[in-house]
Amino acid sequence: MARRYGNRAGSRAYDLFVPAGSGRGSRPLVVMLHGCSQTARDFAIGTRMDRLAEEQGVIVAYPDQPRSANLVKSWNWFRDGDQQRGRGEPCILAGLTRRIMEDFDVDPARVYVAGLSSGGAAAAVMGQAYPDIYAAVGIHSGLASGAAGSMAAAFSTMRRGALRQPARTVHPVPTIVFHGDRDTTVAPINGDQAIAQSRPGTELTGSTTEGRSAGGMAFTRTVLAETHGVWSSEQWVLHGAGHAWAGGHPSGSHTDPQGPNASREMLRFFMAHAMAA
Numbered sequence: 428m429a430r431r432y433g434n435r436a437g438s439r440a441y442d443l444f445v446p447a448g449s450g451r452g453s454r455p456l457v458v459m460l461h462g463c464s465q466t467a468r469d470f471a472i473g474t475r476m477d478r479l480a481e482e483q484g485v486i487v488a489y490p491d492q493p494r495s496a497n498l499v500k501s502w503n504w505f506r507d508g509d510q511q512r513g514r515g516e517p518c519i520l521a522g523l524t525r526r527i528m529e530d531f532d533v534d535p536a537r538v539y540v541a542g543l544s545s546g547g548a549a550a551a552v553m554g555q556a557y558p559d560i561y562a563a564v565g566i567h568s569g570l571a572s573g574a575a576g577s578m579a580a581a582f583s584t585m586r587r588g589a590l591r592q593p594a595r596t597v598h599p600v601p602t603i604v605f606h607g608d609r610d611t612t613v614a615p616i617n618g619d620q621a622i623a624q625s626r627p628g629t630e631l632t633g634s635t636t637e638g639r640s641a642g643g644m645a646f647t648r649t650v651l652a653e654t655h656g657v658w659s660s661e662q663w664v665l666h667g668a669g670h671a672w673a674g675g676h677p678s679g680s681h682t683d684p685q686g687p688n689a690s691r692e693m694l695r696f697f698m699a700h701a702m703a704a
Contacts, residue, residue, distance in 0.1 A: 432526050436518035441490040442467045444477045445531065448484065453534035456486045457697065458524055458553075458561075460546030462568075463501040465680055467491040470543070473679015474672055474690045483694060488527055490520060504548035505581035510573055512556040516549065521557050536702040541565030541693055543672050543681065544613060548574070551602075551621055558598035562702040564625070565693040567605040568670050570617040571624040572596075588616035599627035603661040603696040605689045607668025615664070622651075622662045630654040642685030644668060657703060661696055663687065 431440045446454070457480070461470035467489035471477055480487045492500045502509075502516060509515035520540075528535060540561045542550035547569020554564035555572040571593035575584040583590065602625035606618030635649045645666040652659040665673055665686055673689040675682025 432519070432523040434519060434522045436515055436522075437496075439490045439492070439519055439523060440467075441488050441523060442471065443489075443527065444471070444480055444487040446481045446484050446486065453532050454484055454486050455537035455539070455698065456488065456524070456527060456531075456533045457694070458488045458490065458520065458538075458540045460490060460502060460520075460540065460542030460549045461492070461500075462542070462544030462546050462681055463499050465500065465543075469679050470546075471679075473675040473682040475676050476690050479690055479694055483698070485694065486527065486531060486533060488523065490523060501545040502542070502549035504545055504552055504570065504572075505575040505578060505584075507576055510552050510556070517552055517556045520549070520553060521560060524560055537562060537697070538702070539563050539565065539697040541567070542569060543567045544569060544670065547621075548572070551624070554600040554602065554625070555596055558596075558600050561600060563601040563603070563697050563700040565603050565696070566618070566621050567672055567689055568607065568610055568613050568618075569604075569621060570613060571620040574617065574620065584617070585613045588614055589620055593620055593624045595628070596625055599625055599658050601625075601657075601659050601696070601700045603663070603693055605663045605665060605673055605692075607665045607670065607673075607683075609667055610670045612670035618662065618664070622660055625660055626651070627653060627656070627658050629656060629658075638687070640674065640685065640687040642674070644673070644683070644686045646687055657700070659700070661692075663689070663692070
């Protein structure tokens with residue numbers, strides 16, 4: 428269904444998918460942020476998140492970035508006014524999330540945000556700015572929160588990674604990152620920096636496994652977890668992959684059907700993390 432949300436910071440249209448059988452208890456909510464040049468509908472088709480959400484009883488929101496906010500429909504993750512709690516796009520997206528939570532039977536302990544490219548960077552911002560709303564974050568081919576402070580710096584950061592060290596999170600949110608090691612749009616180092624930013628300053632244990640998707644793409648999956656705590660992260664390095672959603676449908680833009688199913692893996696990761704009471 429098509430909806431719109433607005434507050435003092437602005438407004439955004441969004442598509443909302445509500446699985447059949449809603450009303451049978453509180454449901455998880457995933458907010459999906461599309462990449463540059465994409466639309467909410469295009470992103471839904473490419474990620475196939477609706478199909479998985481129907482299987483698992485998850486509500487999914489797809490906010491749409493208009494050209495009036497950015498000529499190439501990119502989320503403005505690189506602007507100081509759009510990187511902070513209570514300001515700009517983070518304020519709009521958080522308000523949109525809260526409105527859905529009010530209007531539908533959403534489990535407040537199971538609300539998540541994910542995105543691709545600029546949407547992945549915006550998801551990182553949301554995790555940093557609103558750890559009281561989002562229980563976990565998914566970043567695909569994106570960047571760390573605060574990695575750049577201007578449009579000029581954004582292009583440099585996309586090519587070479589953040590020149591300034593992204594600030595370590597104050598309230599660590601479980602994070603899953605996917606990034607192709609042949610991504611020439613957003614350099615793979617940005618995935619490393621996004622994972623590093625999300626880490627808590629506590630003792631961690633880790634494990635690394637090598638695998639290959641059904642489509643033949645090799646990947647390396649690294650899992651980090653607190654020795655005595657609830658935080659964990661996953662970093663998926665997709666070997667030979669470019670700037671595209673892994674395991675996506677070719678009917679959507681910026682997808683790589685040969686990769687592991689990033690949508691399914693993100694939902695698995697999300698469902699394993701509920702907000703602490």
